[in-house]
Amino acid sequence: MSNGRIPDEVIGAVLKHHDIVDVVGRYVHLSKQGHYMKGLCPFHSEKTPSFTVTPEKQIYHCFGCNAGGGIIQFLMAIEGYSYPEAIRHMAQEAGLDIRIDSSADTGSQHNPEKAKLFEAYELAGKLYQYILKNTEQGKEAMQYLRARGLSDKLIDTFGIGYAPPQWETLTQLYERRQFPLPLMEQGGLLSVRQDGQGFFDKFRERIIFPIHDWKGRLIAFGGRAMGDKQPKYLNSPETMLFYKSRSLYNMHLARPQIRKLRQLVLFEGYMDVIKAWAAGITNGVATMGTALTAEHAEGIRKQADEVIVVYDGDSAGQTAAYKSIPILEQAGCVVKIAIIPNSQDPDDYITNNGSERFVREVIETAVPSIKYKLLYIRKNYKLQEDGDKLRYIQNALKLIADVPSPVEREHYAKELAQEFHYSYEVTLQNLNEIRLQSEKNNRFGDNKAKAWNNVMNDATPRVRTPSLLKAYHNAERQLLAIMMYDPEMTRYVEEHLGDQFNVDAHAALAAHLYAYFAQGYEPNASSFIAMLQEEQLERLASSIAMMGNSHGVNHQVVDDCIKEIKKYPQQQLIQQKREEMIRAERSGDIIRAAHIGSEIISLEKQLKSS
Known part of the structure; x- marks a missing residue:
């Protein structure tokens, strides 16, 4: 089984040098619970731990948001690595001399337009820095920065530069270097002239602050005017590299x-x-x-x-x-x-x-x-007036009532009572009444925006729990769980069921398992998941792997699962026939309805005998 251009033996070598508990433990505080390690999921907000690491299988799975996989998938999710980047990172940490063809990375950085824009931004950043530090045009900007308390070392650390007032300084550089100017405009570096004929520099007569992604790649600029020029700040527009709602400076x-x-x-x-x-x-x-x-x-x-x-x-x-x-x-x-x-x-x-x-x-x-919050709302009230004072106390208690920690609630309730010379008992009674009313109005749990994490200690969530999975669906999952740890059973399933899984994702996972064991690999959930390289399948595989293979496995269990899976298409056909019969009866076509009824009886007999 090949994973892009990264050989499986490379993946295996890297995984062998890492333990998932050590890797995940750098990011999540894990506590031992039996054979598992549990902690708060780093991928969604929760107060009740639902994130589970299984050392024996070298996998993780969150029962809240359904994130899951092995070490590679965890690093990709937490660090934003591409698959090859995660492998390279793990290899470096393990001191392994592994060379991975950069073309194995089919991620966004190998989109030709993105790659060209990264190159263009890097070139522009160097140009602006050079102009600031080495030209007459940059002297005033340099004096301004020093007057603001920025040393040369700080200017270098943050790559600060200066865009001169001329209209085509950067444009002409791009033309000489044969950069495609329309792409430079799409990337927020140039602007189109009003008449549509040609381009000019977007940033002019401004101090330039380079903006990088978390990997250190230059993706945008912030330009600050020194005088009265408006706007005072001009940032790059959103582009294929730069998303303002996600990017953070520095x-x-x-x-x-x-x-x-x-x-x-x-x-x-x-x-x-x-x-x-x-x-x-x-x-x-x-x-x-x-x-x-x-x-x-x-x-x-x-x-x-x-x-x-x-x-x-x-x-x-x-x-x-x-x-x-x-x-x-x-x-x-x-x-x-x-x-x-x-x-x-x-x-x-x-x-x-x-x-x-x-x-x-x-x-x-x-x-x-x-x-x-208490200090912020306080300024809206005239506390020397009784009416405003009482309104402030009531609203302050509402804020305090939302605090999850009983100790914190008690602390701030005491402070409030002492400041306004009220009985602590009365203040606490008022606070508890507000909390009780709030719980009646809104009986949700840890994470109000996420139905899957709405668990309370004293009540069940209002959000309706999902219905139980159908028999064929459970049978497919159980079969895949058995297959994941048993090459012999996998070969048996391939022979007797093949690709007849009813859920497409289950069929895809089965196909990967057939190929995995056909190449002689030993049962290993982490290695198998590492070779999938498709997020939906990785999550599914980690969820199924958590089921384990303790099903009292024998051929009878497997045969029962296969039988249940094969029954479903026929059950679906019978249901369709029943609907056809009802339509025929309603339209007055009694002969056709009777004919369909006979077909249904025949199909049901076949189903019982199968």
């Missing part, structure tokens, strides 16, 4: 520290990230002026458990920070909010107060999300 540099600390510091802009980096905050990224999205949050959750939001201290920044809380918490992040006084932004605060105070008084004093 993720490629910050990622190692984020992964080490399991903490990410979230800013709004380039300069905030860069100045914070100089202050020692090397786990900072930014949303580049766009609103935080659920896609951003999901990407963040894969890298970090905790997020410190450090937005501008003005009203707009505080509102954006408030809106970020549910998005990040929905993804499963613990959220803290840093409060910057006097409406300053992080850049200003560092410039005015120094790096040490920024770390000590802003980052380290970030408050839990519930504390920030």
Whole structure:
């Protein structure tokens, strides 16, 4: 069995040097439960662990979101690797000298247009850096950056450049290097002239901040005007390389520290990230002026458990920070909010107060999300007036009631009672009444947006559970589970059933198993899954592998499964005939109805005797 151009022996050698518990354990806190390891799934938000690793089979499976596979699939999902990239990474970690033909990677980076755009962005980045550091045109921009407190080392670290005021500096370079100009325009590097005749540079007379993907490939630019030119910031448009709702500035540099600390510091802009980096905050990224999205949050959750939001201290920044809380918490992040006084932004605060105070008084004093919510809503009330005071207390209690931790609820309820000189018992009673009413109104569980994770300790979810699988479906899954661990039974099934599985995905998985064992491979769920290289089949195989092969397996069990599978098409035919008979009766065609009735009797006899 061949996996693209990566030989199976290469895959086998790489897998032999890695243990799935060690690999997954770098990303997920695992606890032993019998023969399994369990933890919170890194691919969706949950509070009740449904993510299971099976050391014996070297596979993982989440019973919540159905993610599953072996070590390779896990690294692809958590790191965003392509299949060959995951193999290369594992080989390097194991110290194996394995050469993989780059053409084996059929991923997006080998799309010719994307490859050309990556090359074009790299060239543009070098051009802008050269102009900033080595030309007369770049002197003013360099002076501006130094005045903003950026050292030469910072400028080099972040690859900052300068786009000159001329209209065709980059365009002419692309023409000389024979880059296709229409593609450069699609990639957000050039613009089309109004008359449609020719192209000109999109970025002119701006300081250029390169934007990279998490792998460090240049995918977009942010351009900042130095004077009164509008707009103040100009970002690349969305392209086949750059998606604003997913991209985070500086993720490629910050990622190692984020992964080490399991903490990410979230800013709004380039300069905030860069100045914070100089202050020692090397786990900072930014949303580049766009609103935080659920896609951003999901990407963040894969890298970090905790997020410190450090937005501008003005009203707009505080509102954006408030809106970020549910998005990040929905993804499963613990959220803290840093409060910057006097409406300053992080850049200003560092410039005015120094790096040490920024770390000590802003980052380290970030408050839990519930504390920030209480501070945020507080400014909407005149607390010296009894009416507003009571309304604030009631709304504060509603926020506190949503906190999942009883200890935190008690803490903030006590604070509220002490501040406004109310009895703690009365405050707690009010809080419990709000929680009780909330549970009556909305009896959902851990993850309100995800039906498969709505499990509560004291009640079942309202969302209707899926109906039981049909007999033939269960028989096919049981048969595949047996086959996965038994080459002899696989050959028997191939001979007596072949491709007659009723579910297409089951038929595809069976075909892979036939081929796998025909080439002499030993039963190994992880190796088998590694060779599928199709996400739907990988998930299905991991789910079936979790069933194991403890079915009291013998030929009678297998024969019963095959019989059940073969019955289904005939049952379907009988059902179709019954519907035809009903239509004939309704149309008054009694003779045809009687003829169909005879066919049904004959088919049912065949079914009973089979």
